[in-house]
Amino acid sequence: GVNFMDGSNGLAMGSSAIMLLGAAGVLWRVDPSQPFPGPAPDLAFLCVTASLAILGFLAWNLPGKLYAGDSGAFGIGALFGGAGIIVGVVSTIWTAAILFLPFLVDVVLTVLWRAKNGQSVMTAHRDHAYQLFLRSGWKHIPVAVLWWVFSWTCALAAMNVPDGLAMFAFFGLTVFGSALWFLQRLTLGRRLAAEGL
Template sequence: MIPALLGLPFLSFLLCLLVIRLGVKDAPDGGRKTQTAPVPTAGGAAIALSVILGLFLVGVLPVTSQNGLPALLLFVFASVIIGFFDDFIGLNPKLKLLLLALVSLLAAAFGPRLGYFHLPFGPSEGYALPVWLSVAGVGLWLFVMANATNFMDGSNGLAMGSATLMLIALSILLNWLALAGPGTGLERAMSDLTALVAAATLGFLAWNVAGRLFVGDTGSLGMGALLGAAGLVVACRLTVWEPVILMLPFLVDVFMTLIWRARAGRHLLEAHRDHAYQLFLRAGWPHWKVALLWAAMTLVSGAGLLALGPLFGAEVIFVLLALGMGLWVWQRATLGRQLAAKGL
């Protein structure tokens, strides 16, 4: 496993160079996209191919019908394929959302089952979920994470850099759960997979941080699907709040922005530059500084989960959620108003 983790960044780096040479580019649109010239895209294809080659080095994952892994892997693969077609031929936004909703529900129906829902101050055993509610809730979680990562992919290094940190934290947590036992092998398999994807993404980031290659929907949808799938495995062993805590830097910005746009009467499916990270870019912040800020928030969430979670449980989410929402509102009330006054 260690040789694969050390070699994948270099392999991914070289495959990203091949993707750049293929000449598939993302053109500026004068709106949401911030680049001034066409930039090579679909770097997610290089990440995916690197991971597939890495799996051959470490051995086949324990795919059995008992642990639900096939459904999760098919969900991630389907998300990558949907993103690939969107990158290369373009998909109608509504069709893309419909396809993602369909594969999310299928993964929820045939994948690991979430049997209980826990409230931070509720009974320790949680509340039993009927099958239909479990499928609906899991499907919604998978759908949200795939799209949330895609929404956050608008600044060099931000989405994939933060997602890599999330994958590392998930790999550590899943490894702990695998060692704690008992399990079906799903925790170990997902720990290995998240570690491999994190290693492969490092090679891509060497290009992406410099603005020389975009991950495209191939990568952002695939990465979001993997984050959702790995988070589901954690939720099945612990509670739903552990993965939510880890992914707050994405979820807070996405949902707060959607709520703000809905209150302002703006179209929710329309491309825009209203996310918190986009406000920083509109104010003149360089991409690397915005990416570094989100990486710092991801580290805080990860540290809160891994260090404070075992001590205080899921209640730590209230502190981190209040902090994240407070920062979002403060930025909107200060920087957002300044940009509006300047017409930016």
């Protein structure tokens, strides 16, 4: 998911930093006296450290001078995977999924949309929601900020929603994000298609 979203200055890296801070927040709420606190506190520290490194990288990434590339995106994706597994163990799988919704919603819906329309899901394209914004004339920073807001919303939900309600929060945020995705696709997407953009 990180690699798919790394086409707009600051979007993937800024969102990744926020998601990792959210994961750290969830991991830090683990009571160390529990029978299995496991690696949660150490992984929380790693998530914060990685987030700070990514925020430092934004000094070059946001103005479009340097990109994470495959190595950076895959490295962050691997950290997401590890953090997601541990968050799922110490909290719920729903909490872990909430953290990564800003990428999951767009990636999953875009792939399904392309498959439904008979387009290859294995070739490069410009159909992600952020790409539609850029193709319509939006600047990179407002697009990145839009994703950062959704990332903070999801991170705060993951950190604060009780485990027993995490499934409902996940589905609520998924429906909200999906509705925005479809609204954009049916308005801006159709306009761009009609204009040949």
